[in-house]
Amino acid sequence: MTFRELTGTLPAAKDPVMNDGYSMTMQRKGIWSGRRAARAARIAGSMMAASGMFGVGGCIQVAAPDKPIVIELNINIRQEVVYRLAADAAKTVEQNEAIF
């Protein structure tokens, strides 16, 4: 039933009158029988399982923070690095005194 909707191009309605008898005719002819039907059912099943997983696990809840967001501009300055660089920086200033 489901695989017809997902994989075939047949109308979904079951009433022959609504479908001009097309759907029932095809079914009677046995187009969706045997291995092809089984494969279609398998695909449809896996697709449904996948969509089910997305439906449950793929939803991410994002809560807005209640505090204002403060961006610390100098967060990238590491104290130990600054201490290590001090002598080097002093030397650099001496060597480029025109621009310091």
Add this chain to the structure above:
Amino acid sequence: MKRTRFTNAGGIALAAATIAALAGMPAAQAQSARSPAYTAARAAGQVGEQRDGYLGVVGSQSGEIAAMVRDINNQRRQVYTKASAGKSTIQEYAFTTGCKLIRDTRAGEKYQGLDGSWKTRGAGAPELDPRCP
């Protein structure tokens, strides 16, 4: 160039430079001192040292001053980029240098205080970032 040599050769190059300096010889690649325009702008408080290691325009100044500051900052960035390679980020190197530059300001010169505003260096110690060495 020179910095790299110092880093690689370590104490030998440094010792050589020290000897050269003691002998009163100019170091091989030392650049000339500040331009008169830069010196005057500093003394007049038209430009100031920022906490990030770059020069800033104090208030509204002429286009020449602004252009000079931009030019100096471009050169500083180049120096910071080269000097920080393999040691730290450019930002960290610039910040460390900024600490020294603010500390080295002379009375009357401007620097950026902890609140971000321009301060005039007095006789005492300047306001320094707590992370400064």
